[in-house]
Amino acid sequence: MNHPAHKTILSVGSMAFDSVRTPSGKADHVLGGSVNYFSLAASLFTSVKIVAVVGDDFPKAHLDFLHSRGIDVTGVQIAKGKTFHWVGEYDTNLNEAKTLATALNVFEHFDPKLPSTHTHCPIVFLANIDPVLQQHVLHQVKDHELVACDSMNFWITCKPEELKTTLRSVDLLCINEKEAFLLAEENSLEKAAKRIQGMGPSNVLIKRGEYGSALFTPTGIFLAPAYLVDDVIDPTGAGDSFAGAVVGFLAQNGASRTLMNSHPTQWDQLLRRAIIHGTVMASFTIQDFSIGRLRTLTQEELFARREKLLKMMSLGA
């Protein structure tokens, strides 16, 4: 890591309106979607190009805001109709969202076509969408150097073969603990991770909500706690912004498949540091509805909390 070279990330995922109720209150038709959270988090580290679809009801001001953060929104299609709408709630177990309604709207016929300006991004993040679309995007990117991906129970259950095809091209899978168990058909973390590594992704990053995360690389295991947050307002977007900071940090520090294969220890350490940043990012996301906290978050705040987290993980007090 002597000469970090910022790399650009291409990310595909959902842009949405969320209506969400949590023990702290509710928010109606606020901005959400995986690529929204992911790109905002990643933009603190490197440049990001996003591919998504919104309806003609989507506020231009929001795309302008993303643009102001250095996010390239020229790959966002604006389709006739309504933007994807997710309605969900969290009970006192803030680790798990309960989906009350999903209106796919324009997302139903999403056909992610990459502008020619987008086909040479070195780092690709395939957020949680139909694995067929994930492959479709990946095929359009030439010479990608690192592919990360998320998925969820719906795709694991309904499109298992398509998901497995995607996974064969993935270097880093970011997935919830329960979904890892479902995908691997195992109920112990290490066994599940090993099984998933056998499906393609040499690196499996398992998200455990308020309990942190567990990373499995070709050379080791890293167990990271979550940062303690006393005032959780809304967990929506925690996982996507976690991934955004992880992949953003990797891209900022010149990560690639080549580094992973030729310097596995250096790669492993880079990923561990990336996870610290992801953990801290997620801890901010959940302190407000929607992207409220991410809007105002500065790098200084992020780094200050990172130092606190490192003290909580250290044997040296």
Next chain:
Amino acid sequence: MNHPAHKTILSVGSMAFDSVRTPSGKADHVLGGSVNYFSLAASLFTSVKIVAVVGDDFPKAHLDFLHSRGIDVTGVQIAKGKTFHWVGEYDTNLNEAKTLATALNVFEHFDPKLPSTHTHCPIVFLANIDPVLQQHVLHQVKDHELVACDSMNFWITCKPEELKTTLRSVDLLCINEKEAFLLAEENSLEKAAKRIQGMGPSNVLIKRGEYGSALFTPTGIFLAPAYLVDDVIDPTGAGDSFAGAVVGFLAQNGASRTLMNSHPTQWDQLLRRAIIHGTVMASFTIQDFSIGRLRTLTQEELFARREKLLKMMSLGA
């Protein structure tokens, strides 16, 4: 910690027969009880004197076994009648035992009287029993230098005032996450810990099962993961053996209230290292029914796994 001075622990708690069913199988009338697990774990670090009651059905061979491990069993009363019997089961959520039946038997009239050889132990561990008995034991110990304690939902709910009286004399409380929330009437970890610190114990160690533990001292917070165990057979005794290794390590390294008050940073670091040992100890306990794994466990095995755990916690890979 230049001149560690081994200190003796006095522990009071239950000796029992357990009948337990887990997803891995079942065991009937096997040896259990908090002081049993605690003392076996602690005995790898320092000398332990235990106070408990068993019935006349309790195998002398088992007390001989504890004695062979350097555990002083002269404070174990043998009462006419049957030994305490706990019947419980775990479903796939191995973090929580479901109690099916409890036959207190001789434990119902347990009156812990300390032999004169037991009243000058510097370190005291009050395992999870009636807080009135915990106080009764503590009053008999002269000049104790450090008091640690466990409790559970039953006492929090049924004897809250008595428990709070005990807590005023406690330096380190070891308690499950759910029980911490119940005791503190808070549902965030940091708030709960602070509330409990206000009740007496300056140090609160919250056990989070397979997700590790969180320590709150006067100077800091430490978040420790659990060691990953692929073959959990029976979680019974995990918490007690965790506490046994924590308190054993503290005693082995000369911990005291004086150290805590006059060298808070040194104390905090000592406690962090103690937790690593507790974590590893618990990971062995759950790999067999009863004390099966603790019977054969060597210090070399414990230290080898400790090194693996430290690598899983390290940013340096």
